[in-house]
Amino acid sequence: MIDPLLTPVAWQIMMVAACASAACGLLGVQLVLRRRAMLGDAIAHGVLPGLVIGFVVSGSRDLFPMLVGALIAAIFVSILAEWLREHAGVDGGAALGVVFTSLFALGIILVEIFARDVDLDPGCVLYGMVEYAPVQQVEWFGYSVPRSLTPVLGALLLNLAATVLFWKEWKLCAFDPQLARASRLPFRTLEQGLLILVAITSVACFEAVGSVLVIAMIAVPATIGHVLCDRMSSMVIVSTLAGVVSAVLGTVGAIQLETGVPGMMAVSAGGLLVGAVLLAPGRGLIPAATRNFSWTMRVEMEDILAEAHLQSMDSPPDHNDSAGAPSSRFFRILATWLLWTLGYIRNGIPVGRGERMARTLLKKRSLWKRFAAERMGLASDHLDEPAHRIEHHLDEDLTRRLESGFDSEED
Amino acid sequence: MKSPAIEIHDLTVSYRDKPVLWDIDATIPEGSLCAIVGPNGAGKSTLLSAILGTIHPASGWLKIFAQEVGKSQELIGFVPQRESVDWDFPVDVLDVVLMGTYSRLGWFRRPGKAQRDWAMECLEQVGMADLNKRQVGELSGGQQQRVFIARSLAQDARLILMDEPFAGVDAATEEAIRLVLLDLKKKGRTVVLVHHDLQTIENFFDHVLLLNLRLVAAGPTAETFTRENLLRTYGGRLTLLDEAAEAVRRIRTGRSRTGRDR
Ligand SMILES: Nc1ncnc2c1ncn2[C@@H]1O[C@H](COP(=O)(O)OP(=O)(O)O)[C@@H](O)[C@H]1O
Ligand SMILES: [Mg+2]
Numbered sequence: 001m002i003d004p005l006l007t008p009v010a011w012q013i014m015m016v017a018a019c020a021s022a023a024c025g026l027l028g029v030q031l032v033l034r035r036r037a038m039l040g041d042a043i044a045h046g047v048l049p050g051l052v053i054g055f056v057v058s059g060s061r062d063l064f065p066m067l068v069g070a071l072i073a074a075i076f077v078s079i080l081a082e083w084l085r086e087h088a089g090v091d092g093g094a095a096l097g098v099v100f101t102s103l104f105a106l107g108i109i110l111v112e113i114f115a116r117d118v119d120l121d122p123g124c125v126l127y128g129m130v131e132y133a134p135v136q137q138v139e140w141f142g143y144s145v146p147r148s149l150t151p152v153l154g155a156l157l158l159n160l161a162a163t164v165l166f167w168k169e170w171k172l173c174a175f176d177p178q179l180a181r182a183s184r185l186p187f188r189t190l191e192q193g194l195l196i197l198v199a200i201t202s203v204a205c206f207e208a209v210g211s212v213l214v215i216a217m218i219a220v221p222a223t224i225g226h227v228l229c230d231r232m233s234s235m236v237i238v239s240t241l242a243g244v245v246s247a248v249l250g251t252v253g254a255i256q257l258e259t260g261v262p263g264m265m266a267v268s269a270g271g272l273l274v275g276a277v278l279l280a281p282g283r284g285l286i287p288a289a290t291r292n293f294s295w296t297m298r299v300e301m302e303d304i305l306a307e308a309h310l311q312s313m314d315s316p317p318d319h320n321d322s323a324g325a326p327s328s329r330f331f332r333i334l335a336t337w338l339l340w341t342l343g344y345i346r347n348g349i350p351v352g353r354g355e356r357m358a359r360t361l362l363k364k365r366s367l368w369k370r371f372a373a374e375r376m377g378l379a380s381d382h383l384d385e386p387a388h389r390i391e392h393h394l395d396e397d398l399t400r401r402l403e404s405g406f407d408s409e410e411d
Numbered sequence: 412m413k414s415p416a417i418e419i420h421d422l423t424v425s426y427r428d429k430p431v432l433w434d435i436d437a438t439i440p441e442g443s444l445c446a447i448v449g450p451n452g453a454g455k456s457t458l459l460s461a462i463l464g465t466i467h468p469a470s471g472w473l474k475i476f477a478q479e480v481g482k483s484q485e486l487i488g489f490v491p492q493r494e495s496v497d498w499d500f501p502v503d504v505l506d507v508v509l510m511g512t513y514s515r516l517g518w519f520r521r522p523g524k525a526q527r528d529w530a531m532e533c534l535e536q537v538g539m540a541d542l543n544k545r546q547v548g549e550l551s552g553g554q555q556q557r558v559f560i561a562r563s564l565a566q567d568a569r570l571i572l573m574d575e576p577f578a579g580v581d582a583a584t585e586e587a588i589r590l591v592l593l594d595l596k597k598k599g600r601t602v603v604l605v606h607h608d609l610q611t612i613e614n615f616f617d618h619v620l621l622l623n624l625r626l627v628a629a630g631p632t633a634e635t636f637t638r639e640n641l642l643r644t645y646g647g648r649l650t651l652l653d654e655a656a657e658a659v660r661r662i663r664t665g666r667s668r669t670g671r672d673r
Contacts, residue, residue: 178489182465226499235501
């Protein structure tokens with residue numbers, strides 16, 4: 001098999017798919033931040049009847065009338081969605097769901113009735129025909145590019161421009177609509193404008209990649225960005241990149257596995273999302289679990305070392321929580337094994353690094369006990385238990401401050 | 412008497428067909444610290460929205476500094492109720508405070524160094540400058556409240572509205588907000604805030620507005636914040652009634668004692 005990255009056909013498919021994903025991803029950020037990714041769904045679905053009516057009215061498969069019809073339908077849906085939100089219940093989500101599925105069904109019926117003779121089939125509407133993008137070419141400054149690159153790239157540039165130009169206004173509208181309105185921003189116009197851009201984008205991209213993929217590419221890359229990022233700027237960049245990466249993986253994967261490109265793109269985006277949820281630094285499930293685990297292990301190891309140290313000095317062990325849940329016994333055994341493997345403990349006596357750890361912990365313990373007793377006036381019989389928990393949390397800085405606190409007093 | 416910062420005349424507000432505020436008439440003088448008091452669902456937040464102009468009255472009118480709310484270009488500082496904020500939103504503390512400078516920036520301009528310095532100054536005032544790079548969701552409740560207070564300071568408005576700024580905050584935050592309020596008062600700003608702690612009202616606010624769908628009473632604290640008015644405000648809800656009676660009792664006894672000490 002030829003390396004798919006080398007064939008110009010694959011490159012062209014990838015380019016169209018990547019531009020479409022990036023265009024959807026940019027708007028997806030705005031919708032996800034408003035918790036309204038559903039709206040992309042509604043508009044992308046609602047476009048269908050408009051498209052077919054455009055086709056029927058013009059009687060041809062020319063792109064332009066179909067796009068106009070679709071755009072009108074999409075704008076209609078977006079206005080309807082706003083209206084529903086204001087007049088029918090808290091967010092109108094349910095009502096919106098009913099309306100757009102009905103419109104979509106209407107569209108499918110129209111396709112069946114009017115388009116039977118021509119090859120405008122429902123499958124093409126749903127899944128697009130990005131694989132055939134390279135078939136129709138146009139000339140751009142002497143280069144031959146797929147015809148469907150034009151609308152897709154146009155949508156991308158439009159969305160990019162809007163994101164940059166209305167950056168702070170959209171951010172405020174999304175974060176605090178009340179302040180946005182009170183700041184005398186044309187709140188309605190800004191939000192309607194966003195929905196119209198969603199409409200334009202779904203129409204522009206839908207011919208290339210199909211309405212199912214438009215929906216996925218609005219919701220999924222932006223959600224990845226939301227999971228991974230703490231700032232809107234990084235979220236925009238990460239979401240756009242996630243869209244592009246999904247497109248690349250989707251194209252390459254589809255060629256390798258000989259399946260459809262849009263399907264593979266959706267799968268790739270989904271995979272990236274799962275990866276982000278699992279691995280996101282700080283918030284991801286795996287880093288959080290790892291942090292938890294290593295903390296538990298550290299506490300267990302320090303406790304074992306301190307106890308062993310006290311015993312080796314013939315001091316009475318000063319806490320005995322040997323019982324405990326089976327899980328904590330598991331950690332204890334694991335910690336013991338780890339200490340032995342690392343060579344921190346030999347014949348029950350902490351050595352080397354292990355000894356230093358034991359001494360540090362015991363020092364912190366006594367510092368804390370003294371601090372609690374003298375400064376916070378806690379009864380000494382209440383001290384042991386909290387000291388055993390808090391001692392592990394004292395970092396070097398705090399320890400030094402506790403020490404110097406006592407020193408300066410003794411001067 | 413000073414000229415009014417807010418004039419409310421015959422105001423009725425409804426959500427769809429359900430009226431939540433009826434026939435409100437009130438005047439809040441410029442430079443006052445005004446507390447809006449009332450049980451949950453009394454329409455306190457709704458009244459703030461009406462003053463902000465984000466909700467249109469079904470009837471009646473509101474004026475801010477003698478201009479009708481819809482037509483006024485007056486900036487209003489605003490601190491939202493904590494529950495209404497999306498704390499997962501990808502913004503850091505400084506971003507939020509900078510939002511207070513947006514309306515003076517105008518279209519297409521980004522906040523620059525001047526705005527950032529000003530925002531830091533406002534954060535300094537509430538003791539949050541050190542945490543300016545934190546994502547807002549990673550702060551404690553009190554710190555989150557202080558960030559929004561700083562944002563309202565950054566707006567540098569003559570009139571500031573705060574929705575339950577003292578709800579569920581720690582002692583340090585309470586103190587910080589208190590100082591900010593006193594400072595604003597000293598500068599002659601008007602602050603209207605929704606407040607729940609009945610015991611602190613007498614000593615701190617110079618104006619109160621008692622609300623329970625209808626206006627129970629409004630005016631200077633000394634004349635308005637009375638036992639009868641409070642009972643009427645919280646009336647119809649037995650537990651709240653008791654709570655109010657208890658609070659009034661404590662205020663009366665507590666105040667007469669400290670009053671004699673000084
Ligand atoms: N957006 C809304 N749509 C419909 N009803 C609302 C809305 N916001 C508030 N309400 C209703 O209006 C009444 C007053 O609400 P609110 O002003 O939030 O009260 P408060 O702030 O005093 O607790 C409540 O009964 C509430 O259910
Ligand atoms: Mg409220």
